[in-house]
Amino acid sequence: MPATPQPHRRRRTTRLLAAAAGLTTVGALAAALPSTASAHDNHGGHGGHGPSRYQDVQLLSFNDLHGNLEPPAGSSGRVTELQPDGTTKTIDAGGVEYLATHLREAREGNRYSITAAGGDMVGASPLISGLFHDEPTIEALNKLDLDVTSVGNHEFDEGAEELGRLQNGGCHPTEGCYTDKKFKGADFPYLAANVIEEKTKKPLLEPYWVWKKNGVKVGFIGVTLEATPDIVSAEGVKGLSFKDEVETINKYAKVLQRQGVKSIVALIHEGGFPAGTAYNYDCDSPGAGDGVSGPIVDIAKNVTPQVDALVTGHTHAPYVCTIDDPAGQPRMVTSASSFGRLYTDTTLTYDRWTGDIARTAVRSANHVVTRDVPKAPDMTRLIDRWNTLAAPIGNRAIGHISADITSTGTESPLGDLIADAQLAYGKELDPEADVALMNPGGIRAPLTYAAKGGEGDGVVTYAEGFTVQPFANTVNLQDLTGAQLIQVLKEQVSGANEAAPKVLQPSAGLTYTLDLTKSGADRVVTDSIRLNGAAIDPSAVYRVASNSFLAGGGDGFPTLGQGTNDLVGEDDLTALEKYLTANSSATNPIAPPAADRITVLR
Template identity: 85%
Template sequence: MPATSPAHPRRRRRTNRLLATAAGVLTAGALAAAALPGSANAGEQHANQGRHGHPGRYQDIQLLSFNDLHGNLEPPTGSSGRVTELQPDGTTKTIDAGGAEYLATHLREARKGHRYSITAAGGDMVGASPLISGLFHDEPTIEALNKLDLDVTSVGNHEFDEGAKELSRLQKGGCHPTDGCYSDKKFKGADFPYLAANVLDEKTKKPILKPYWVWKKQGVKVGFIGVTLEGTPNIVSAEGVKGLSFKDEVETINKYAKELRRKGVKSIVALIHEGGFPASTSYNYDCDSPGAGDGISGPITDIAKNVTSEVDALVTGHTHAAYVCTVPDPAGKPRMVTSAASFGRLYTDTTLTYDRATGDIVRTAVKSANHVVTRDVAKAADMTELIDKWNTLAAPIGNRPVGHISADIGNTGTESPLGDLIADAQLTYAKTLDAEADLALMNPGGIRAPLTYAAKSGEGDGVVTFAEAFTVQPFANTVNLQDLTGAQLIQVLKEQVSGANEAAPKILQVSDGFTYTLDLTKSGADRVVTDSIRLNGRPIDESATYRVAMNSFLAGGGDGFPTLAKGTNPLVGDDDLKALEQYLTANSSPTDPIDPPKADRITVVN
């Protein structure tokens, strides 16, 4: 049975430090004290405090949150390192954002003046990480999160990239079972609890980690329940989720909300690694504005509408979107649902007003806002020291040039230039294994960052280093070959926009010579125009057999492509990153760099 936990000793130390610091920043939390019973001034922080310093009835609690960090300790590059801000006149501008050195500074500044402050996260703290973290099995990110004073996080799907045993090691500490220790100091693990309420061991039928955790301070108690998306097995390798079962998010949260209330915890926050899609890509878009409806669409809306009203706020993630919205709970009352984009570019500041008389949150007083992790503030020295330490260890591998590009090669759009390049690289590599290889397919979710032309420290414009290539493809998948019939290949294309992928299509990136039309004016599988599909100019023959290259994740049916798991005559090749590296090296030079592919293989009808 999970036990409730007191505030960390380091949190008490931090509180003492903050008590000595004057409040200097106006945050969303300062605006949240709505007209509560007994409060003479709705804008006064710590409204209704008792005499002689004794707590009053109402206490504002600051909840800082973020999600989907993915080991981005250094500032992310390209579009991954920018956010869009809506201006008062309706125009937008982009802002460079992110980086652990800046995130630490912003969070520490935001906490000033807040005696009751909690920092929580919505999963995917690790996994699909840049080389500085991924090369060391994400130990650097856990160390950084400890320094950020993270209190609690849910697991995300990427926490299972290396399996449950590795996740347990990140929580508890210890050296990696095969790579060993990276220094003379043993890895200590996370100071904060990972919550996995809906991830069960198939044998014991119990959660593999704590299902919930309770923050306490001077009689105030806030419970946190953490879940990841039920569909995690569809987007993680089979080996990563072996022996585990993933349960329904709503049923799990409702179960543990009841358990928390039985234990006297009435203020509850759900940390859910599942998300939605706002109507605007601007982080400060008002999704509760007239005409915005729920403000967000996607899986989180149904979850939010069905999670018990006993939960006071939902911190979400997974979709890498930014939103601060209210969605009605089962009783029809508005409830805050937030997400802070990804890669440490934003953090959310939420004010929860706690009623000491009832032990519950005054939901009508909850206020929240996303804030940009700008790079115009001082870097946190302790985070710089941590990054420098791990960069020194990674440098001999990461700084090695592997290719040259003439301009940015992006990874956005229905068909992206980088997706085409990777598919070409995999087909080229596959032909060294089997000259009969016909085409390659690449899942867009496996492309984690763009290739950027501008030089990072000292490397030279247009140079692609191993570290940059690693950041693009960090999963350590293999390039696999298998036979598919023409009919199966057509079915795979239809699975991009139907079944598990109908609501949020996953458009496979394709190698040169493979073309077809995608008609987005239609619905479901009909969006694939079957008679448009061509390989080297010839229509696909449904009865013929084609030799198809793909990564091992797709070959197992991942990302909602069950037909790919039915391929025959399999052949397992080398690491997909190696295939990309070899392609870049063989096809580029300082005087003849690779140009961005035209991304003209999929014709889209809107």
């Protein structure tokens, strides 16, 4: 049973934190405010008659950083911008050295500025952070002056106790301290309103937090997606339950209202899918919220009107939309893509007379974290310090590639490569291994041909491999009947995955047709499924390799959790390293697989 993380320590004296247990009721605003005051005051409003009625509050936000301290490589480090003439251009983006500069410049001249995040700050991180259990990322977020964040699903990758350590500090329980200084933990609170300890029946971490300045109060409620247990290992969520996002937010909005906090922002680690891929796509065209779909739409439509804005995440998509609340009034819903490539700048106009946000005045836009600004020196020093510690491990060459091996698309070249690596490793464990399946969500970055450091073009380093597969899942073998294997393929597009299909990446020899003109499980054409050219025999037994997360039924594949005769191997990165080392060299690099194992009909 995971231990309860202790309440967030209030170290930063310039931050006015109000925990759920300690927040006192606030009375009505002073009646002495002049009735004629109406001008917006961005600089404190301290004129001859006291503060103005309206005060603009800047809300800077981002989400899904995933420990990307250095500029992400390949497509993971680019955003698409829509041009006035309808064309698009690609912009290199991301890296905390640049994110820090952009956020600091954005705050200039704004005395009332809050920085918040929508979860997945850590987890699935590159080597510079993941090797050290994401302590470097927490240090970077402290330097970014992050005020508050919700938890995301990846905050639970290593379990509740480790999340508590990231919040409260202390050296790693098994690996100890990485430097001569004790890890201090986060200066900001992680909010987990809908994450309940089954033992205590209480939230694992603080459910909400209140920012205060000169009488201005803005409350934040943080939740992660209710389906977190479906996409995190069972060990990571052991002893926890995850409640409905809307019910939880509405519950704590009432709590804040009773305590006199009328301006409320929800930080929700769940998101949507805009119809356009450009970061500046207008998802309010033709009407409010018409250009975005996905779980966040229903959430936004049902969260109480007491909440004034929604900062979201999880889908790694960029959008700034207005979606009507249950009262039919427009409300801002934002997401800043992922990996620190964008940040959102929202203006919340606070009414001192009512203590609420004047929603008709809310403005918001996403901004690119371009790399044409000076690097923040303190972030450069942080990156250099941790890279020095990681270099002996990270710089080791593990293979060679002839071109970029990408990770996007229904079937990706990198997905096929990883599946092939797992099948090859599976055959080392058991020569009877037949096929391997890899979940696309477990592939966190492409392999890029251009050298990132001094290793040379085409060289794959251990650090790059770690960035691709950072979860330390084991490669497992299990027996499935042919009927079960067919069912697994159908679960890609049905059940929990029907609305957002998760197409498993197949090893060489497994082929079939995916007909997207059909619906549900029928999208997998059963008669087309072949293994090494032969039809799948429903009554035969097949030896299937997959990572331990999938083998446990994760990602909406319950049939994979029903396999028998389990055999557990080493971690998946070891399998990839062995495959690259055995099948590539400087003179004979691996070429990107053709990604032609699944025939897609649209």
